[in-house]
Amino acid sequence: MALSHKNRREIITKAICGKGRRFSTVTHTVTPPNNPTSILGAWIINHQYEAVAAGDGIEVIGTYDINIWYSYDKNSQTDVAKETVSYVENVPLSYLDPKHRASTVEVSAEATQEPSCVEASVSSGGGSVMIRVEREFTVELVAETKIVVEVFPYGSSDDFDKDFDFGAEEGDYEELDPDLIDDEL
Numbered sequence: 540m541a542l543s544h545k546n547r548r549e550i551i552t553k554a555i556c557g558k559g560r561r562f563s564t565v566t567h568t569v570t571p572p573n574n575p576t577s578i579l580g581a582w583i584i585n586h587q588y589e590a591v592a593a594g595d596g597i598e599v600i601g602t603y604d605i606n607i608w609y610s611y612d613k614n615s616q617t618d619v620a621k622e623t624v625s626y627v628e629n630v631p632l633s634y635l636d637p638k639h640r641a642s643t644v645e646v647s648a649e650a651t652q653e654p655s656c657v658e659a660s661v662s663s664g665g666g667s668v669m670i671r672v673e674r675e676f677t678v679e680l681v682a683e684t685k686i687v688v689e690v691f692p693y694g695s696s697d698d699f700d701k702d703f704d705f706g707a708e709e710g711d712y713e714e715l716d717p718d719l720i721d722d723e724l
Contacts, residue, residue: 549685553643556636557680559597561628562652562673570667571620573611580608581659581670585623590648590678595635597678599628599648607659607668620668630678639682648678 588601607620630648652675659670 546690548688548690550688551683551685553681554636554639554684554686555679556639556682556684557597557632558634558678559630559632560651560675560677561630562675563628564657564671564673565626567605567622567624567670567672568662568667569605569607569620569622569670571607571609571611571618573616573618574665575607575609575611575661575668576614577610578607578659578661578668579610579617581656581668582606583654583656583672586650586654588648588650590646592644592646592680593629596629596631597646597648597680599630599676599678601626601628603654605656605670605672607670609661609668628674628676630676632678632680635680636682636684639680639684641682643683645681646678647681648676651675651677 582605584604584606586601586603588599591598591600602623602625605622605624608617609620610617652673654672654674657671657673659668661667662669
């Protein structure tokens, strides 16, 4: 049976119209006030970010603090070097509905892997520390879009005049052992 336009309706709804994911590794150089001898620890803290639409992708704009605990003066002294880093991560959309209403776009990002230090080492010149950071984001673009649905004036023609039996009769569960029921759902 061919559908006529009388049997279809267009519905405008908010839906996820775009998705993307990006994993990245970046290297930062931090120059402490004293020439480091060795690295005792490196941490990323105070991560903050927001998402904005940018062309065919979503930009994640953020900052985080790098803290490096290091020794200097031939391992006789220690100190902590702190530096705030800003970044812009362009996340391409692997899926984008071309028929979404651009004026209704809302974007969001989630850090599926918070920025974390995976390697810290003293540079070959000895005056700075090289920090390798990994991070990962997933993004979504939500907007209004149209969907088309089929309309049956009296319900679905396949289901019309059918009786449904779901197999559960009164008393079907009387023989169950109540000790076997898992209450932790």
